[in-house]
Amino acid sequence: RKEVEQDPGPFNVPEGATVAFNCTYSNSASQSFFWYRQDCRKEPKLLMSVYSSGNEDGRFTAQLNRASQYISLLIRDSKLSDSATYLCVVPSGGYQKVTFGIGTKLQVIP
Amino acid sequence: ETGVTQSPTHLIKTRGQQVTLRCSSQSGHNTVSWYQQALGQGPQFIFQYYREEENGRGNFPPRFSGLQFPNYSSELNVNALELDDSALYLCASTKALDTGELFFGEGSRLTVL
Numbered sequence: 001r002k003e004v005e006q007d008p009g010p011f012n013v014p015e016g017a018t019v020a021f022n023c024t025y026s027n028s029a030s031q032s033f034f035w036y037r038q039d040c041r042k043e044p045k046l047l048m049s050v051y052s053s054g055n056e057d058g059r060f061t062a063q064l065n066r067a068s069q070y071i072s073l074l075i076r077d078s079k080l081s082d083s084a085t086y087l088c089v090v091p092s093g094g095y096q097k098v099t100f101g102i103g104t105k106l107q108v109i110p
Numbered sequence: 111e112t113g114v115t116q117s118p119t120h121l122i123k124t125r126g127q128q129v130t131l132r133c134s135s136q137s138g139h140n141t142v143s144w145y146q147q148a149l150g151q152g153p154q155f156i157f158q159y160y161r162e163e164e165n166g167r168g169n170f171p172p173r174f175s176g177l178q179f180p181n182y183s184s185e186l187n188v189n190a191l192e193l194d195d196s197a198l199y200l201c202a203s204t205k206a207l208d209t210g211e212l213f214f215g216e217g218s219r220l221t222v223l
Contacts, residue, residue: 004152034211043200043214044153087152089212097166098143098212100152 001026004090006101014109017078021104023088024070033071034089035062038103044087048073078108113137116201116215123191124223131186131218133201141165142184143212144176145200153200159184188220196222 005024013019025033032051036044048055050071054063061074075082088101113136123129135142141160145153155168159178173189182203188195198219202212 043216046211097155097168099155102152
């Protein structure tokens, strides 16, 4: 099993739709998790942190399910500007090593 | 803008050559990590530097080496370049070891011919 697994997509959704991505991880000792957003040919930027059961920031909600070892990202009322690749990130061994998933590509369609 | 700067932004090398990539971390950040991102893949952890010492390493061969300087800037050196080394090389800085929030530079895009 890969350390961090994501569905690469693409997810093509209409404006205003709600979309959810999942990310599974293998290291049960991981305590914190992150979602990063990466626009085409740009650097990743932190979107949300998840330290306990979940986190909400406007239209974005991240949830953690420790028993099943996955985190999810929910985007409500999708905007064209949400089109990007969403990377799931799991630190391991403290923060000496950080593992990124392959990323899930989202395309919001007018 | 994150305040992390990388140079050069683009470069082309041939197989067998050596390359040095540079990174200036954000002010106040003492930890720098390097990542390799191949097309269509997520960033892969190369190594991390903390207070001028290597503090963790991913699954990369010894021809990938690095340095961190007293001002916390860093270099990534790759010897004996191979075609598969073509990728975006990302530098990220963090405030300390106890945070997973990474601040990335815009990357150096390396093409090996």
